[in-house]
Structures are given as C-alpha cells and as structure tokens.
Amino acid sequence: MEFSHLPVMPLETMSALNIKVGGQYIDGTVGGGGHARIILDRIGPSGRLLGVDQDRDAISYLEEVLKPAVSTLTLYHGNYSRLDEIQVELGWGAVDGILLDLGVSSYQLEESKRGFSFLRDEILDMRMDHSSGEPASVLVNHLPEKELADLIFRYGEERNSRRIARNIVRAREKKPIMTSLRLAEEVRRSFPRSGRRSRINPATRTFQALRLAVNRELDHLEKFLILAPKLIKVGGRLVVISFHSLEDRLVKRALVKPKQAREGEACLISLYKKPIRPTAEEIAGNPRARSAKLRVGQRV
Numbered sequence: 001m002e003f004s005h006l007p008v009m010p011l012e013t014m015s016a017l018n019i020k021v022g023g024q025y026i027d028g029t030v031g032g033g034g035h036a037r038i039i040l041d042r043i044g045p046s047g048r049l050l051g052v053d054q055d056r057d058a059i060s061y062l063e064e065v066l067k068p069a070v071s072t073l074t075l076y077h078g079n080y081s082r083l084d085e086i087q088v089e090l091g092w093g094a095v096d097g098i099l100l101d102l103g104v105s106s107y108q109l110e111e112s113k114r115g116f117s118f119l120r121d122e123i124l125d126m127r128m129d130h131s132s133g134e135p136a137s138v139l140v141n142h143l144p145e146k147e148l149a150d151l152i153f154r155y156g157e158e159r160n161s162r163r164i165a166r167n168i169v170r171a172r173e174k175k176p177i178m179t180s181l182r183l184a185e186e187v188r189r190s191f192p193r194s195g196r197r198s199r200i201n202p203a204t205r206t207f208q209a210l211r212l213a214v215n216r217e218l219d220h221l222e223k224f225l226i227l228a229p230k231l232i233k234v235g236g237r238l239v240v241i242s243f244h245s246l247e248d249r250l251v252k253r254a255l256v257k258p259k260q261a262r263e264g265e266a267c268l269i270s271l272y273k274k275p276i277r278p279t280a281e282e283i284a285g286n287p288r289a290r291s292a293k294l295r296v297g298q299r300v
C-alpha cells in the first residue's frame with residue numbers, strides 16, 4: 001500500500017492549530033498521516049493525538065507504520081461526525097485542537113481501486129468507508145434522470161448537468177455503468193467538442209459530485225460543526241481545510257464574528273475574515289492544494 005500523502009499547507013495548519021507541547025489534539029481525517037506526523041513531532045512525548053478516519057485502510061496502514069513507534073498516538077476507525085461519542089468511548093475530554101482536512105487522500109485516488117479517479121479503469125464504488133452506504137454505481141444506474149442532474153449540478157457545480165444525466169440514462173439502458181472509465185467516457189461525450197479539450201478533465205465535476213453524495217460529505221461536516229464547540233477546550237482551535245465551495249460555506253457559517261459571541265455560550269469565533277490559501281509555490285509542488293481553503297475558529 002502506498003499511503004504517502006503530501007499534507008496541504010502544513011506550516012499554516014500547525015500555526016492555526018497553535019500546537020502546544022504536551023497538548024491534546026484530534027486529527028479527524030488522519031488519512032496518510034501527513035499532518036499527524038508533524039503534530040506528533042510538535043506535541044512531544046507528553047502530548048496526545050487521536051487520529052480518526054472512516055477508511056479502514058488508512059487506519060490499518062498507520063497502525064502498522066506509525067503506531068508502533070509512537071505511544072502518544074491513538075487511532076480510531078470511524079466518522080468524525082461522531083467525535084462526541086468517540087471522545088466519550090475513549091475517555092477523552094475536550095481537546096486543545098481539532099483538524100479536518102476534507103476530501104480524498106492520494107491513496108484513495110491513486111491506489112484504493114475504488115473508482116475515485118476518472119483516469120483509471122476501476123469498479124465504480126467511491127465509498128471511503130467500505131462498511132457503510134451504497135457504491136456510486138447504485139446512484140449512477142438507479143437514480144431518476146432529474147435527480148441525477150440535480151445531484152451533479154448541486155455538488156459538482158456542473159453547468160452541463162442535464163446533458164450528462166440524459167447521456168448517463170441512455171447509456172445505462174443499454175448496459176449498466178459499472179466502471180469509472182466508462183462513466184468518464186459517457187460524461188465526456190455529453191460535452192460539446194470544444195468543452196472536451198478544456199484544461200480540466202470534463203469528468204472532474206461529475207466525479208466530485210458523486211463522491212460527495214456517496215459519502216454524504218456535507219451532512220457529516222454539518223453535523224460535526226454543530227458538535228465542535230463542545231469538543232474543544234476554551235482557547236482551543238478548530239482548523240478545517242476544505243476543497244469545495246459548499247464545504248467552505250458551511251465552515252464559514254459555523255464560525256461566528258467576535259462581537260456575535262454570547263457570554264457563557266460555547267462557540268467558535270473566526271480568527272480571520274478570509275480563508276488562508278496555499279502559496280503559488282506550494283500549488284506548483286502539490287496540485288491537490290490548488291483549491292484548498294483553510295479556516296480557523298477559536299473556542300470561547
């Protein structure tokens with residue numbers, strides 16, 4: 001398994017989390033452990049890090065390569081939207097900081113063979129957590145045309161959604177669409193010839209939409225953001241790195257302006273008006289960083 005994952009905005013993330021030696025942190029999307037390794041380094045032997053991921057492969061990998069050497073790391077297979085229950089189950093109280101780095105990992109995209117990538121011929125599954133939900137092929141082959149178009153429009157912000165949905169329905173009537181490459185080809189054919197040569201692959205937005213829907217990514221984020229203030233100590237931080245405008249909007253809405261904070265009410269105040277973006281240099285070395293936006297909330 002190749003899990004190495006270049007963490008996005010590593011230095012910005014650490015300073016946003018305001019990492020303290022001996023502090024207790026949660027990485028709710030631990031993935032390949034890119035950010036986690038840096039956090040572990042900085043908290044030192046007296047700190048504690050809980051790494052959560054809904055992908056069993058990520059947890060198994062870190063259990064094998066990282067955990068044996070680091071006694072300060074606890075790993076948990078689960079969804080970050082259940083962090084309140086997970087904290088109780090593990091006997092953890094409120095922490096100094098929580099990090100979410102949303103979206104797919106390099107492993108999921110390039111190695112998992114679950115059909116996340118439109119460049120590989122794989123079974124169209126797209127579930128990050130194999131133990132729950134339905135694979136993308138179920139949506140693609142069974143959703144009514146209008147619902148499919150709405151899904152692609154809403155989650156993919158894809159203007160060509162109706163034509164794509166119509167084409168998918170026509171294609172699946174001949175033979176169910178079971179692989180990523182076949183779906184990518186049907187999507188590509190829904191574009192006028194000029195659109196097929198654009199800088200981004202025509203299937204990008206449709207694949208993103210299906211992935212978000214299959215994993216109910218916005219629902220989980222929304223549920224977590226309601227819980228978040230109670231999971232963090234006063235003065236502690238929430239850092240969320242998002243890659244989609246709908247996700248960023250949810251995070252922005254959950255962080256309040258300092259003057260809106262009400263006495264005695266647990267909430268997260270927004271530390272910066274604008275999200276932090278990666279430098280051009282980082283984007284050149286890590287294209288995944290291109291659309292990243294980092295927001296920071298401080299518990300009051």
Ligand SMILES: C[S@@+](CC[C@H](N)C(=O)[O-])C[C@H]1O[C@@H](n2cnc3c(N)ncnc32)[C@H](O)[C@@H]1O
Binds near residue numbers: 030036102106
């Ligand atoms: C972009 S990767 C994180 C990479 C990690 N920060 C690193 O530096 O290696 C996102 C990870 O979050 C996980 N994930 C996404 N949504 C999740 C959720 N609701 N609960 C738990 N894990 C989730 C995915 O399975 C994936 O492994």
